Amino acid sequence: xxxxxxQLQVYSAGMSEAALKKKTGxxxxxxxxxxxENPIGPSKKVKEAIVNALHSGLNLSEYPDSEATQLKEALAxxxxxxxxQLFVGAGLDEVIMMISRAVLTPGGEILxxxxxxxxxxxxxxxxANEIVTVPMQQGRFDLDAFLPKIxxxxxxxxxxxxxxxxxxxxxxTTLVNFLKQVPTHIPVVLDEAYFEFVDAPxxxxxxxxxxxxxxxxxxxxxSKAYGLASFRVGYAIASKENVDVWNKVKLPFNVTTxxxxxxxxxxxxxxxLKTYVKMNNKEREKYFNSKVSExxxxxxxxxxxxxxxxxxxLNQLLLQHGIIARQMPIxxxxxxxxxxxxxxxxxxxxxxxxx
Numbered sequence: 001x002x003x004x005x006x007q008l009q010v011y012s013a014g015m016s017e018a019a020l021k022k023k024t025g026x027x028x029x030x031x032x033x034x035x036x037e038n039p040i041g042p043s044k045k046v047k048e049a050i051v052n053a054l055h056s057g058l059n060l061s062e063y064p065d066s067e068a069t070q071l072k073e074a075l076a077x078x079x080x081x082x083x084x085q086l087f088v089g090a091g092l093d094e095v096i097m098m099i100s101r102a103v104l105t106p107g108g109e110i111l112x113x114x115x116x117x118x119x120x121x122x123x124x125x126x127x128a129n130e131i132v133t134v135p136m137q138q139g140r141f142d143l144d145a146f147l148p149k150i151x152x153x154x155x156x157x158x159x160x161x162x163x164x165x166x167x168x169x170x171x172x173t174t175l176v177n178f179l180k181q182v183p184t185h186i187p188v189v190l191d192e193a194y195f196e197f198v199d200a201p202x203x204x205x206x207x208x209x210x211x212x213x214x215x216x217x218x219x220x221x222x223s224k225a226y227g228l229a230s231f232r233v234g235y236a237i238a239s240k241e242n243v244d245v246w247n248k249v250k251l252p253f254n255v256t257t258x259x260x261x262x263x264x265x266x267x268x269x270x271x272x273l274k275t276y277v278k279m280n281n282k283e284r285e286k287y288f289n290s291k292v293s294e295x296x297x298x299x300x301x302x303x304x305x306x307x308x309x310x311x312x313x314l315n316q317l318l319l320q321h322g323i324i325a326r327q328m329p330i331x332x333x334x335x336x337x338x339x340x341x342x343x344x345x346x347x348x349x350x351x352x353x354x355x
Contacts, residue, residue: 005126011122014324028132032189034326036164036194036303039054039277040226040338042262043272045262046228049265050258065256070265075235078267079207087247090254092221092234095123097123099217099236101249103187104129104155104200110157111149113141115166117191117329121157129155139166139297139305143178150182157182160191165326165333172204179213187242190216193298194278196225196303197284203300203340207237214239224302225273225280226266251325283336292349297331306349307331314352321348 017030063223068088076083089095100123104110110124114133115240123132130153134145141159150157162169175190182188190206210216221234227262233255236246266273280302288296297305308314315327318334321344326333334345 001087004127008122008253014326019136020319020324022307024316026203026320026322028322030319030322031323031337031341031344033337033341034322034324035229036224036301036333036335037092037229038276038302039335039341040227040276042227043267045269045272046262046265047111049261053258053261058321060257062257064173064255064260064309066252066254068255068260071233071260071267074264074267079237081207081237082240084243085237087236087238087243087250088255089234089236089250090259091223091232092191092219093119093220093256094232094251094300095234095236096120096191098246098249099187100124100127100156102246103322107153108155109151109153110156110158111146113160113163115163116141116158116160120156120160124171136166138147138168139163140168141170143170143174143231146178147181149208150186153203154186157183157186157188158191159188160193162192162194162300164191165328166297166299166305167303168297169198169200169203169300171200171202172209173202174197175204176209178250180208184213184237185216187215187217188213189219191219192223193219193221193224195220196273197280197302200300200302210237217242222263224291225277226263227276228259228262231256231262233259233263279339280336283339283342286339286342287336290346290350292346292353295349295353303333303335305331305333308352314349317352318345318348321345323348 014034072083072086075086085307096119104127106128109130109132111132112120115136124131133147134142150241206218218237222228295307311327311332314332315325319326323345
């Protein structure tokens with residue numbers, strides 16, 4: 001076993017519903033608001049496409065298209081880019097793993113923030129790299145503090161924007177000022193898994209910035225806003241040269257045939273996406289209009305980060321109301337669910353902070 005694996009722990013997705021009922025004594029139905037999933041699921045057209053594919057003689061004994069040809073063409077047309085700029089993986093988790101495998105060399109470093117997506121660090125450790133982190137400022141990336149940390153060993157700079165788990169974002173002016181000072185040979189990965197939920201006018205137009213800063217790598221996914229978490233489809237937008245290198249370490253048949261079909265139809269059905277995003281953002285506004293909004297970090301995502309010195313007690317209270325959230329060291333992250341679920345959460349939060 002690699003020595004560096006000794007410091008890694010197996011990822012835990014949380015307790016099962018049966019285990020939670022036994023632990024909490026709650027006998028009702030649990031609502032999972034812990035993983036930032038789309039609470040209404042994939043669009044009707046996606047479901048119909050999957051059923052039709054299974055009934056139309058789709059040969060499930062054949063391997064999927066290893067090049068994800070049709071999905072790449074659809075994404076290229078959607079964004080106005082070349083299909084050669086796209087790298088498709090089994091969720092962004094795999095894309096992050098493949099980029100790390102292809103780019104990082106033993107003894108190198110990654111640079112990121114302390115309170116961000118853990119998979120950047122996980123794969124740095126696996127690739128025998130050091131993790132250089134910068135503290136967040138009020139839940140936000142502090143890119144000015146990144147600059148002195150860049151060294152000859154820096155292999156990748158990871159920026160989750162909007163950030164998971166805090167929900168905050170880096171604006172375009174701040175990002176451009178940072179990119180101008182980063183050596184052009186260092187990849188800057190902008191993980192935009194929650195891009196579709198953003199309505200802030202100063203959020204970076206990274207596709208446009210990519211024309212100026214060739215070292216930008218953009219990550220996006222079908223798991224969140226498109227409701228396809230179980231299908232596992234994520235992708236990177238980068239230079240053809242980068243994609244050619246990553247393809248050398250990619251598993252040959254990493255995304256299933258049904259997943260490719262689902263993603264292509266989901267992308268096509270922008271009306272369904274807009275309907276869900278509108279609902280999410282309306283519910284997000286409801287959270288911030290509540291009596292307890294002072295305890296939230298600003299959010300441009302489909303979740304709310306609740307700050308508290310006692311996250312364990314808050315998490316237990318939510319469980320007693322049938323809500324499964326995600327406990328963090330300095331708070332609790334709660335996915336924005338259906339309106340009725342959010343009403344339950346808000347009432348629970350009001351009772352918690354009033355007490």
